[in-house]
Amino acid sequence: MSTIKANTLLHSDGSTTNPPAIPALDKRMVTAWVSWNGIGTVSIYSSENVSSITDAGVGLFTVNFATALANTNWVAVMSTQENNGSTHSSSNNRVIGPARVARNVNNCMVRAANPSDYSTRDNARNDVLIMGGRA
Amino acid sequence: MSTVKANDLMKVDGSIPTVKGQQLIPTAWVNFNGTSTVAIRDSEGVSSISDGGTGRYTVNFTANLSNANYSAVVSNTVQSSFTNVSNNVTSLAVGSFIIQHRENGSVTDTERMLAVVMGGQA
Numbered sequence: 001m002s003t004i005k006a007n008t009l010l011h012s013d014g015s016t017t018n019p020p021a022i023p024a025l026d027k028r029m030v031t032a033w034v035s036w037n038g039i040g041t042v043s044i045y046s047s048e049n050v051s052s053i054t055d056a057g058v059g060l061f062t063v064n065f066a067t068a069l070a071n072t073n074w075v076a077v078m079s080t081q082e083n084n085g086s087t088h089s090s091s092n093n094r095v096i097g098p099a100r101v102a103r104n105v106n107n108c109m110v111r112a113a114n115p116s117d118y119s120t121r122d123n124a125r126n127d128v129l130i131m132g133g134r135a
Numbered sequence: 136m137s138t139v140k141a142n143d144l145m146k147v148d149g150s151i152p153t154v155k156g157q158q159l160i161p162t163a164w165v166n167f168n169g170t171s172t173v174a175i176r177d178s179e180g181v182s183s184i185s186d187g188g189t190g191r192y193t194v195n196f197t198a199n200l201s202n203a204n205y206s207a208v209v210s211n212t213v214q215s216s217f218t219n220v221s222n223n224v225t226s227l228a229v230g231s232f233i234i235q236h237r238e239n240g241s242v243t244d245t246e247r248m249l250a251v252v253m254g255g256q257a
Contacts, residue, residue, distance in 0.1 A: 002142035008153045009144065012137035019154060029159045033253040035206035046204040046254045048158040077251070079208040081224045095221050125224065127206040129251060 031074065032065050032130040038112065038122045045125070049134070059112040059120025060099060067134045072103040074132030080112060081125035096126055105135065162205060163196055163252040169236065170214070170244045180252070185231075190242030192234045194250055199229040205255030209234050214245040222248075229255070 011018040032049035036042060042055045054062040080096040099109040108130065112123045146152045154160065163180030167173060173186045185193035194207075209222040216239040223235040232252075236245050 004139060004141040004144050005147045005149075006144070006152055007146050019157060019159065022154075030161060030253060031159070033159075033206050035204065035254070046202075046206065048253070077208050077210060079210070079222060079224050125227075127208045127224065129206070129208050129253060 027131070027133045030129050031069060031132050031134055032063075033128065034063055035125060035127045036061070037124055038126050039124055040122075049130075054107075056109065057120070059122055061110050061112070061126065063108045063110065063128055063130075065106055065108075065130075068105040069130070070105070070133040070135050072105060074103075074108070074130050076108050076110070077129045077131075078110060079127045080123045096123065096128075158254060158256065161251050161253055162200065162255050163194075163250075165194060165248075165250050167192070167248050168246055169248045170246050187233065188242075190236040190244055192236075192248065193226075193231050194234065195231045196229075196252075200252075200255030201229070202255055203227045203229055206253045207232050208251050208253075210249045211236055211245050212247040214238060214243055216243075 009020050011020045034047035034050040034053065035045040036053045037045065038061060042053045044053060049066045050063055051066040052064045054064060056062050076098055078096045096110055096112040099111040101109045110128060111120060112126060113120050144152055165178035165181040166176045167184050168176065169192055173184045173192065175184060180197050181194055182197040183195045185195060187193055205227065207224045207227065209224055211222060213220055218239045221237050224232060225235065226233040234248065234250065236243055236248065
């Protein structure tokens with residue numbers, strides 16, 4: 001019998017927050033994700049395996065991982081929402097991407113900018129997914 | 136014994152089992168064609184895409200999420216201009232969210248839109 005049928009799978013410690021390991025799927029699952037408000041005092045809406053967001057200047061944020069990643073070959077995909085009340089004009093467009101800094105296993109720096117002149121901007125909502133596996 | 140070996144894991148009714156601590160498993164994802172009549176190529180947890188006008192799409196979830204604090208990450212292929220390309224994710228609600236795609240500063244329909252949603256689970 002190679003099929004297990006169960007409605008709920010728990011870690012052996014009974015925790016509902018500590019997930020059971022499925023090693024063969026580790027690299028297919030998202031390693032970390034976070035959604036945060038980058039305007040004013042940075043605040044996280046929700047996250048997993050992200051301990052904090054550091055405000056590194058206008059449009060610059062460091063995503064700090066709760067558990068270090070397996071290596072620096074991680075993949076980060078990102079999205080953003082314009083500031084509230086935006087008129088959606090060209091000058092208000094925003095993009096977010098990895099900052100040009102050395103990669104490491106403990107954090108990922110991202111840069112939000114106006115694509116028309118590449119000047120950095122803070123955004124109301126920033127979303128980052130990290131793939132690659134934990135250490 | 137805390138290791139179970141099996142090739143398949145499923146709910147007793149054959150559907151996807153609940154894995155506690157599953158916040159690292161995407162809640163929903165979708166790949167759709169945003170030009171002409173909007174068409175989903177493939178998806179999970181997404182019932183439909185509503186065409187809200189040029190470059191504007193509403194992603195509708197199959198079942199309402201538990202909260203609107205989820206993370207929606209969107210990507211795309213460029214339709215006509217590599218200049219000033221952006222995807223604005225907005226109006227996050229438990230049942231849907233809106234994507235607005237622009238190229239060269241103007242809202243634009245594009246042939247391939249991709250979205251992944253994390254969180255929003257009970």
